[in-house]
Amino acid sequence: MRFETKNVHFQEKLDTKEISKSKPIYQTSAFSFHDLEDMEAYFEGKKSYMYTRVGNPNTDDLGKGVADLEGAEAGVASSSGISAILAGVLAVAKAGDHIVATEDLYGGTYQLFAKELMDLGIEVTFADFSNHKEVENSMKENTVLLYSESITNPLLRVEDLNGLVQLGKKFDIKTMIDNTFATPFLIRPHEFGVDLVVHSATKYIGGHSDISAGVVTGSSSIVKKVRAKIVNLGSNLGPFDGWLGCRGLKTLSLRMERQSSNARALADALAKHNNVKKVYYPEGVSERGEGAIVTIDLADHMDVYAFFRHLSWVKVVPTLAGVETSVTHPVGTSHRPVPVELREKLGVFPSLVRISVGIEDKQDIIEAFEKALEI
Numbered sequence: 001m002r003f004e005t006k007n008v009h010f011q012e013k014l015d016t017k018e019i020s021k022s023k024p025i026y027q028t029s030a031f032s033f034h035d036l037e038d039m040e041a042y043f044e045g046k047k048s049y050m051y052t053r054v055g056n057p058n059t060d061d062l063g064k065g066v067a068d069l070e071g072a073e074a075g076v077a078s079s080s081g082i083s084a085i086l087a088g089v090l091a092v093a094k095a096g097d098h099i100v101a102t103e104d105l106y107g108g109t110y111q112l113f114a115k116e117l118m119d120l121g122i123e124v125t126f127a128d129f130s131n132h133k134e135v136e137n138s139m140k141e142n143t144v145l146l147y148s149e150s151i152t153n154p155l156l157r158v159e160d161l162n163g164l165v166q167l168g169k170k171f172d173i174k175t176m177i178d179n180t181f182a183t184p185f186l187i188r189p190h191e192f193g194v195d196l197v198v199h200s201a202t203k204y205i206g207g208h209s210d211i212s213a214g215v216v217t218g219s220s221s222i223v224k225k226v227r228a229k230i231v232n233l234g235s236n237l238g239p240f241d242g243w244l245g246c247r248g249l250k251t252l253s254l255r256m257e258r259q260s261s262n263a264r265a266l267a268d269a270l271a272k273h274n275n276v277k278k279v280y281y282p283e284g285v286s287e288r289g290e291g292a293i294v295t296i297d298l299a300d301h302m303d304v305y306a307f308f309r310h311l312s313w314v315k316v317v318p319t320l321a322g323v324e325t326s327v328t329h330p331v332g333t334s335h336r337p338v339p340v341e342l343r344e345k346l347g348v349f350p351s352l353v354r355i356s357v358g359i360e361d362k363q364d365i366i367e368a369f370e371k372a373l374e375i
């Protein structure tokens with residue numbers, strides 16, 4: 001099956017006992033057994049489910065569905081993108097180990113690395129990943145992981161996955177990529193040899209802004225370790241959120257195709273506008289499109305607050321990836337935890353606006369932004 005077909009039918013081959021067209025929701029904390037022999041069968045690996053924190057059909061479907069599209073052997077879902085990142089990192093790194101991470105990280109991941117991992121005794125060095133020489137120079141004897149994002153937030157730098165994997169292989173260090181912005185529709189990091197791929201399924205995988213979820217994919221052996229972390233830390237996803245994630249996932253291809261094409265048109269239109277200093281929109285991401293996020297730097301004379309007030313139907317939301325077009329102000333939201341000096345170095349200025357382009361009519365989207373720019 002090709003990507004789009006696999007994308008819609010992923011759930012059907014997962015459980016042949018099903019007769020319901022839509023997967024039932026196993027809204028339960030535990031599974032019951034006929035007798036002790038039946039329970040023994042679970043521990044012998046003849047039955048799949050016992051306790052929802054350890055495993056549930058709806059959350060497992062989401063992990064397997066994303067793994068299938070990423071071209072990975074296995075996948076596991078968790079309660080959020082951040083908990084997925086934490087579980088993935090802890091499957092590779094322990095106290096005393098060192099990680100090199102890109103300095104243009106998603107703000108929440110930056111917080112997790114700079115605060116929580118450091119508190120756990122895992123040292124993190126932040127480096128400029130657009131320069132792999134600097135990454136190499138940041139590595140130490142005890143470095144176990146190189147961490148980056150396939151398309152970064154909010155300036156949409158596209159990671160050189162080939163180069164990064166080569167660097168990791170040369171020093172026998174694992175690589176982990178946050179593929180949230182690209183999704184497997186555009187980029188499949190495992191195809192480059194990346195060891196762990198992580199998603200905030202809160203974004204495009206779910207696609208409808210109605211769940212918080214995360215997924216980690218990789219080889220069966222590495223995902224087994226990630227799952228153990230999720231189980232032991234109690235950061236499992238709930239069954240209903242797993243079910244909603246699967247329902248969202250089925251339309252990933254349609255949504256990404258439409259949203260990327262709308263984004264391309266918006267980026268082109270805004271690039272011509274006098275009140276926009278710069279448009280950030282990636283090039284050469286994939287033959288299917290360049291993604292659905294457009295970031296703009298407003299001209300110096302523009303009042304950012306007034307611009308946000310004049311966006312009519314476009315929602316001001318501190319997230320991305322829904323079917324509705326929305327905007328956010330990185331300095332005031334995702335990059336609030338990032339120190340000012342680093343923000344300035346990265347080019348995350350107060351005049352920056354990140355647009356998550358939805359599935360609406362192209363022309364309506366362009367007109368809404370042109371109107372807000374004319375204030």
Ligand SMILES: *Cc1c(COP(=O)(O)O)cnc(C)c1O
Pocket residue numbers: 080081082083106108109149153178180181200201202203212213214
């Ligand atoms: C949102 C996001 C996260 C964090 O995910 P949550 O689901 O909010 O925990 C991590 N990485 C990227 C790129 C994100 O956009």
